[in-house]
Amino acid sequence: MQIEVGSGDLATRDTGLLVALCRQDGGVPAALAELVEERDFTAAPNQTVVSYPRGAVAARRVILVGLGPDAGIDEERLRQAAATAIRAARPFGEESVVVALPADLAVTGAALGEALATGIELGDYRFTRFRTSLTEDEAFDIETVALLADPSDASAIAEGVAVGQAVANGVLMARDLVNTPGGMKTPPDLAAMAIAMGETQPSITVTVLDEVELAEQGFGGILAVGKGSDSPPRFIIAEYGADLEGVPTVCLVGKGLTFDSGGLNIKPADGMLWMKNDMGGSAAVFGTLRVVAELGLPIHLVGLVPSAENMPSGRSYRPGDIVTTLSGTTVEIHNTDAEGRVILSDGLFYARRYEPDAIIELSTLTGAIIIALANHASGLMATDQALADALLAAGTRSGDRAWQLPLWDEYREMVKAENADLKNLAGPAGGSITAGAFLAHFAGDFPFAHLDIAGTAWIDAPKSPYLSSGGTGAGVRMVTRYLRDLVG
Template identity: 40%
Template sequence: MDFELKSLSPTQAAQLACDALLVLVPDARPAVEGTDALSQLVARVNKAGDLEAGVAKLLACYRPEGFKAARVCLVRAGDGSAASVRKAVAAGVGALRQPGVQRLGLVLSLMDSSDASVRAAVQAAADATYTFTTTKPSAKARSLRHVVLGVNQPASVRQGFETGKAVVSGVEFAKEWANRPANHATPSMLADAARKLGRHASIKTEVLGPKQVEALGMGSFLAVAKGSAEPLRFIVMQYSGGAKSSAPVVLVGKGITFDTGGISIKPAAEMDEMKFDMGGAASVLGTFAALAELQPAINVVGLIPSCENMPDGLAVKPGDVVTSMSGQTIEILNTDAEGRLILCDALTYAARFKPRSVVDIATLTGACVIALGGVRSGLFSPRDDLAQALQAAGDAAQDLCWRMPLDDEYAEGLKSNFADMGNVAGRAGGAITAAKFLQKFANDLPWAHLDIAGTAWKGGAAKGSTGRPVPLLLQYLIDQAALDAATSKPKKATTGRTRKA
């Protein structure tokens, strides 16, 4: 979808040549209304009480007098905050989504726009019109092609607009790969997608196969991949936007392209949704797609261990003991707790980049879904500064997370009589004990873990990837780049003559 940002007064909005006009109406209105068609329409509607109070309440009009657009939709935007704008745009675009609407005018001119509200409007418009068509040729392609975003002062919100477009690129890239059926998103295919991203001048991609992974000593990762005919891939991506001397942020994404549970096989019901078990990998790919567009001044490394978890005769068995890249041994008590087994080797590998921070992203535990539902991702970190930075980024991007505990006592259940640790610790606090397992491999790294099992996709009638947490990750990287810029500003030169020695 194409987005265009332009100055659009109420008078100009009414005369905009488009198939439909979506006008955000804030709760607060000036005492004196304009004489243009749009202001007069809003005044009449407010006076008659035809547009209900409440964010996302809307009123659709067909061929109102004085408008070029045949369809005009007024929608309440509450206080004009980013959260309210997002809800309003989602509702309005949803109501206008029909084959005849290809060019939409999205009017924010009746309110005071900000970078955050404009970014929210762009993201909401894209989300409301997204359609997956890769393996469904009969599906109707998205009819909305172009959105003109009208504001009072475009220059003041240009940054939010550009960030919003980059987020949309990243989210839709993540959705594309997470939504694909497993036979259209094998580890090799995921690696090919990473290679294509590597064509960007600022991105370099390297893909390691089974022999190279074995040479690295990644016994835990190899164990999970043993049961599948599809060869594993370890994807290493590097985005170079900052100074060479600047330590990178490392993003580690779980790339289980299909999870049967292995020998500890899952129930048949809804097992098709286990194609989404590479949501962490998809979010890393999506973040790199967004980085390629936005080009922030920061260095980022993406690590994606990718394989299938299948139950054939070569598959790892409950009770088997494997040796991780770190040298620590693991008793595999449940083969369906495989995500942590591939992530732990990737975390050990991450240390070689001497990172400023490491964030792993994984659809890791059903326990996190029970704890937080589908609203917030679970955030785990022993570092207060890193946790606070990620939480702030999620709040700013409206991609929410919630910090969970990491008390040492939670690791007690991981003790094993036959290895340095087991890979599970019982049902109680399952999301926390999974994080405690990963923490054993993070060592002294500034590490955080995002459990996105409840937020990476939706089930039921709305089944599909959400593209989360691409918005959170990109905002965190933007914030880190801004922090670097602020701390590297040169000192002002002193005035006056310098005395020669």
């Protein structure tokens, strides 16, 4: 979609569809005030009213979208309003839509443009790749959105629009990856997708280790989880900015479980249906890399994705097995369905060779985090409070929120085993935190943050105008915002 920024009088703008974003405190623009009764449109957040002006203004149709009271109009409110606008506009079949922005917003310039562009692009997302028959309305795409802004702010808004579209590209890439069926994104398939990304983004170098190389180098965690499947595991390394000097190095580690049956501790049938989403962490890593490459950020960013399929067979790893991971740490398997932390142990230890300024790991790791936070925030655990604070702030600003849980020494004690160094499941109490404590062991002394996105990477029903059911792209906006703040 093309998003343009211009200026002009909304009353004289000749268009098939005009959308006006309206502040509750500022009211409906004077030129449109006669089109709607005050009691019918209060400009409450995301409220919409459609009107046919019949010559009162040049536009043939007008949609009013509420922003709510000024005190609540932040970047998140603007993202939601923009998504509401694009979804309200689609059914009218206009290829070009004009969106008029109100005056006196607290959010201005690039921040305003970024919020609007992100909301528009995310709100317009539909996953129809496998639909063989679409109605005319379903197949229709809006081609151009023109933002009418204050002339003094138009240039800065346009700069923000470009950033917002880059961020949205990464989120939408992650959504597409998560929504793709597990049988079409086995570990070798996921590796091929990463290689294809590197071909379209020359600043990203992709290296893939196959099962032979994994065995030669001692990736015991990945190999143990993956050996029950006919699709062999892979370890994917996607690197951006390796040749840059004097820049921070950040490693992103993403869980790439392309399908999780639970293994020999097999899941119930209704718990397996959407397990194609268990690679949401890897999708977030790839999406973030794409955004960073498109923006050309001055940073050395390394994406590490241990990828496997957790399947039951005569070759599967068993409860009671002891696995020697890449670090040499031994792990006793108490449940084969707690496999994500086992493959991530290899990825986190591998990250240490880059001597990074931070290691950020993302994974759809525990059902316990959904019990704690529902679908409204990701769980955050960290060994470095400055890193945690920066991620929390980035999540709040980007609308991709997290909530911090403790990572005290007592939780680390809970994952120690009698027959090995660690066990992969400590029991039901504090399940999300003990999983984070297990992972922290493998990050060593490097600043480490664990984001459990099990509740946010996939939703059954939209919780926001810019979310659709299915994959959400959770983690991309938060981590991208963190990286942008890190490099200034």
